[in-house]
Amino acid sequence: MNRVITVERTLDATPRMEAERFRQLLAGRGTLVVNLLSSPGSGKTSLLAATAQHWAGKYHMAVLVGDIATDRDAQRLAPHVPVIQLTTGGACHLGLPLVQQGWERFAEQAFDFLFIENVGNLVCPSSHDLGEHLRVVMLATTEGDDKPAKYPKAFRTSHAMVISKTDLLPYVPFDVSAAAADARSVRPDLEVFPLASLSGSGLEPWCDFLVRQHGLRLAETVSTGGG
Amino acid sequence: MNRVITVERTLDATPRMEAERFRQLLAGRGTLVVNLLSSPGSGKTSLLAATAQHWAGKYHMAVLVGDIATDRDAQRLAPHVPVIQLTTGGACHLGLPLVQQGWERFAEQAFDFLFIENVGNLVCPSSHDLGEHLRVVMLATTEGDDKPAKYPKAFRTSHAMVISKTDLLPYVPFDVSAAAADARSVRPDLEVFPLASLSGSGLEPWCDFLVRQHGLRLAETVSTGGG
Numbered sequence: 208m209n210r211v212i213t214v215e216r217t218l219d220a221t222p223r224m225e226a227e228r229f230r231q232l233l234a235g236r237g238t239l240v241v242n243l244l245s246s247p248g249s250g251k252t253s254l255l256a257a258t259a260q261h262w263a264g265k266y267h268m269a270v271l272v273g274d275i276a277t278d279r280d281a282q283r284l285a286p287h288v289p290v291i292q293l294t295t296g297g298a299c300h301l302g303l304p305l306v307q308q309g310w311e312r313f314a315e316q317a318f319d320f321l322f323i324e325n326v327g328n329l330v331c332p333s334s335h336d337l338g339e340h341l342r343v344v345m346l347a348t349t350e351g352d353d354k355p356a357k358y359p360k361a362f363r364t365s366h367a368m369v370i371s372k373t374d375l376l377p378y379v380p381f382d383v384s385a386a387a388a389d390a391r392s393v394r395p396d397l398e399v400f401p402l403a404s405l406s407g408s409g410l411e412p413w414c415d416f417l418v419r420q421h422g423l424r425l426a427e428t429v430s431t432g433g434g
Numbered sequence: 435m436n437r438v439i440t441v442e443r444t445l446d447a448t449p450r451m452e453a454e455r456f457r458q459l460l461a462g463r464g465t466l467v468v469n470l471l472s473s474p475g476s477g478k479t480s481l482l483a484a485t486a487q488h489w490a491g492k493y494h495m496a497v498l499v500g501d502i503a504t505d506r507d508a509q510r511l512a513p514h515v516p517v518i519q520l521t522t523g524g525a526c527h528l529g530l531p532l533v534q535q536g537w538e539r540f541a542e543q544a545f546d547f548l549f550i551e552n553v554g555n556l557v558c559p560s561s562h563d564l565g566e567h568l569r570v571v572m573l574a575t576t577e578g579d580d581k582p583a584k585y586p587k588a589f590r591t592s593h594a595m596v597i598s599k600t601d602l603l604p605y606v607p608f609d610v611s612a613a614a615a616d617a618r619s620v621r622p623d624l625e626v627f628p629l630a631s632l633s634g635s636g637l638e639p640w641c642d643f644l645v646r647q648h649g650l651r652l653a654e655t656v657s658t659g660g661g
Contacts, residue, residue, distance in 0.1 A: 246473040247556050247585060248577025275557065277584050297587065299526065299557040327585070328557050329474050330502065330526040349576035349599070350475025356504050358474060358554070360524065372576070378605055 226303050227432075229338030233321065234428035239421045240321045242339035244361050247327030249347040250371040252280045253404040254413075255322055259287040261407070261414050268320040271309040273301040275326060289313065300332040301325050307338075319421060329354070333361040340424040341417075345369040349379050352386035359393045366420075367398040369413065374403040453530050454659075456565030460548065461655035466648045467548045469566035471588050474554030476574040477598040479507045480631040481640075482549055486514040488634070488641050495547040498536040500528040502553060516540065527559040528552050534565075546648060556581070560588040567651040568644075572596040576606050579613035586620045593647075594625040596640065601630040 233240050243251050255270055262268065269289040272280045281292035291309040293301060306323060323339060325332040344365040346354055349372055355362040362368065368390050370383055387399045398416060402409030460467050470478050482497055489495065496516040499507045508519035518536040520528060533550060550566060552559040571592040573581055576599055582589040589595065595617050597610055614626045625643060629636030 246475065246554070246577075247581055248473065248574070274584055276586055279580055279584060299555075326557070327473070328526075328555060330553070330555050331558065347475070347576065349574065349602070350473075353506055354474055357501055357506060359503055375576070375602065375605055378602055 223336060226336040226338040229303060229307060230340060230428055231432040234425045236317065238318050238321050239341060239425060240339040241341045241343060242323045242325060242337050243343050243345065244325050244332045245327065245345035246329045246350060249345045250404055251324045251345060252283050254369065254371060255324060256284055256287045257404040257407060257410055258414060261410050266319040268322060269313060269318045270322045270324060271306055272324040273326045295326060299326060299328050300335050301337060302335055303337050329358045329361050333364050340428055341366050341420050343367045343369060345371050346386060347372045348375050348381040352381045352389060355390035355393055362390045363393045367400060370399065370401040372403060373401045373409060374406055450563060453563040453565040456530065456534060457567060457655055458659040461652045463544065465545050465548050466568060466652060467566040468568045468570060469550045469552060469564050470570050470572065471552050471559045472554060472572035473556045473577060476572045477631055478551045478572060479510050481596065481598060482551060483511055483514045484631040484634060484637055485641060488637050493546040495549060496540055496545045497549045497551060498533055499551040500553045522553060526553060526555050527562050528564060529562055530564050556585045556588050560591050567655055568593050568647050570594045570596060572598050573613060574599045575602050575608040579608045579616060582617035582620055589617045590620045594627065597626065597628040599630060600628045600636060601633050
């Protein structure tokens with residue numbers, strides 16, 4: 208069981224250069240940073256817990272989890288993975304300064320993957336670069352397949368979309384192909400991963416994708432980085 | 435079938451006095467203004483369509499529906515109710531100027547209820563007074579019963595909470611009593627309405643509540659209003 212640490216601060220704007228510096232720093236340490244966006248209750252925390260269990264012992268991952276209030280998500284993740292709770296005190300998204308402050312609390316630990324679970328909000332987080340190498344947007348089958356065009360920026364700025372809660376497909380009016388097509392109308396090269404975190408169905412392609420991205424994106428970041 | 439009209443504008447801050455003026459104006463005309471907040475995909479549009487069908491011919495209602503992009507929600511509502519689509523062009527919440535502009539498009543039509551379906555976002559809309567008499571927050575059973583304390587402002591500033599998609603309760607880990615208790619920990623006098631818009635279950639107590647509020651809140655607004 209990992210100890211839960213809470214870092215509280217309200218955020219302001221993030222200069223692009225500082226995000227780039229953080230991206231380079233983490234790439235140099237071999238850590239792929241993944242920024243995970245979605246509405247409240249789409250299943251971000253459950254996906255991270257399931258990913259940690261899938262990889263147990265194979266890859267080292269850590270989580271910075273953002274919330275407006277409470278450390279509930281960190282408490283849920285602590286049995287599975289090193290986690291720091293970031294509390295925004297009302298702000299609707301995470302900003303880089305709080306992410307950096309949280310990351311420093313891990314001290315000298317080395318990770319293959321650092322996941323940033325953003326505040327549950329399909330709008331505002333999409334405008335803030337947290338120095339991530341990979342941005343992933345999550346859409347639950349219970350939210351309806353019409354969301355990508357209605358909330359386009361989160362989908363346009365992401366590399367991949369996770370369609371969560373596929374175990375509820377028999378009970379909800381959601382068409383996976385329609386959702387994928389809608390998302391690709393705003394981001395044609397979006398990778399799509401339908402899965403159910405609670406049953407583990409679809410988890411393997413998602414985890415394999417992350418491992419491939421670890422190799423690709425870190426090499427790319429290091430090669431394009433300035434001195 | 436009602437015609438869909440789209441009003442587009444980006445928003446700025448709303449002075450409190452202007453909201454109060456709008457609240458008085460609509461109260462004077464016998465129109466209860468209801469501001470409906472939730473995450474994307476909680477079922478705001480479905481609830482408004484079901485409410486309109488429940489009342490068909492009995493009460494006159496209209497909807498101002500806010501989205502970042504597309505007029506999909508207005509298209510869905512148009513067969514049931516007079517509707518104006520408000521498009522924020524990226525902004526994460528509705529502001530009063532856009533609401534007023536939309537309302538003016540209804541010209542001289544008289545309504546018992548004017549619903550404002552806010553942008554799907556459980557954070558930012560809670561900070562903006564749209565001149566409503568009643569604020570209602572909606573939480574779907576698929577979002578988890580732990581949301582009120584994690585997103586407290588939407589619940590603290592609302593008069594009522596609709597728990598939607600109760601038809602999915604057999605398939606999701608959601609406890610209605612726990613969600614109500616969590617919400618009442620931030621707003622003790624919150625009224626709670628569990629319902630399923632698609633089946634109509636629980637719709638009657640919700641509609642009866644609105645009718646009671648119409649009498650109570652309009653009388654209250656007029657009596658406390660300045661000249």
